[in-house]
Amino acid sequence: NAGVMQNPRHLVRRRGQEARLRCSPMKGHSHVYWYRQLPEEGLKFMVYLQKENIIDESGMPKERFSAEFPKEGPSILRIQQVVRGDSAAYFCASSVLAGAYEQYFGPGTRLTVT
Amino acid sequence: AQTVTQSQPEMSVQEAETVTLSCTYDTSENNYYLFWYKQPPSRQMILVIRQEAYKQQNATENRFSVNFQKAAKSFSLKISDSQLGDTAMYFCAFMKGNNAGNMLTFGGGTRLMVKP
Numbered sequence: 001n002a003g004v005m006q007n008p009r010h011l012v013r014r015r016g017q018e019a020r021l022r023c024s025p026m027k028g029h030s031h032v033y034w035y036r037q038l039p040e041e042g043l044k045f046m047v048y049l050q051k052e053n054i055i056d057e058s059g060m061p062k063e064r065f066s067a068e069f070p071k072e073g074p075s076i077l078r079i080q081q082v083v084r085g086d087s088a089a090y091f092c093a094s095s096v097l098a099g100a101y102e103q104y105f106g107p108g109t110r111l112t113v114t
Numbered sequence: 115a116q117t118v119t120q121s122q123p124e125m126s127v128q129e130a131e132t133v134t135l136s137c138t139y140d141t142s143e144n145n146y147y148l149f150w151y152k153q154p155p156s157r158q159m160i161l162v163i164r165q166e167a168y169k170q171q172n173a174t175e176n177r178f179s180v181n182f183q184k185a186a187k188s189f190s191l192k193i194s195d196s197q198l199g200d201t202a203m204y205f206c207a208f209m210k211g212n213n214a215g216n217m218l219t220f221g222g223g224t225r226l227m228v229k230p
Contacts, residue, residue, distance in 0.1 A: 033217060042118075042205050042220035043159070056217065089157060093218075103218065105159035 004106035019079040021109045025094030032075045037089040082113045116141045120221035135191045137206030145211035148189045154202040196228045
């Protein structure tokens with residue numbers, strides 16, 4: 001059973017470009033979470049999605065950031081007009097059900113904005 | 115809102131010895147879960163151990179055990195017989211227990227170095 005997959009693993013964007021980060025949850029998991037880790041800090045929650053629904057986006061910046069989890073295909077975290085402060089590691093996690101079921105993490109995408 | 119605090123930015127321990135990492139949290143919830151995650155240099159987040167707040171018995175997973183003090187809102191991790199592979203960042207995390215698919219709230223992490 002493949003784990004949570006994220007691609008790309010590394011992404012370099014110039015200021016003003018768009019970044020698209022992809023997350024394929026574990027097989028059978030329909031709950032996806034995105035977290036951001038700034039250098040030397042812990043992970044910070046961004047958004048929680050189920051298939052075709054955003055359940056909790058309380059950690060998402062109000063502008064430039066969006067997320068989706070379509071009926072088919074991976075979850076996408078989109079960052080428009082990236083700035084240097086967006087440079088971070090972005091982790092996706094998935095769980096089989098809501099609640100205190102273990103969240104399995106992907107390897108992360110390291111975004112560097114030049 | 116919940117907060118999680120790890121007061122030790124860095125720690126070191128000799129191989130085969132025991133080390134304890136501290137974690138405190140603040141919440142008004144009565145039902146919740148606590149976790150320790152390990153992040154080695156590969157950056158992969160690995161669940162080490164979890165504790166349900168309603169359980170009085172401290173969780174144990176092989177060489178890893180916790181000291182959960184609910185009244186003090188303290189949740190420390192003890193690593194026995196430390197191994198070189200335990201070198202990593204360790205994050206304490208909190209999750210509300212209302213079964214609504216909640217997010218994890220992480221502490222700032224403790225960098226553990228196991229020395230040969």
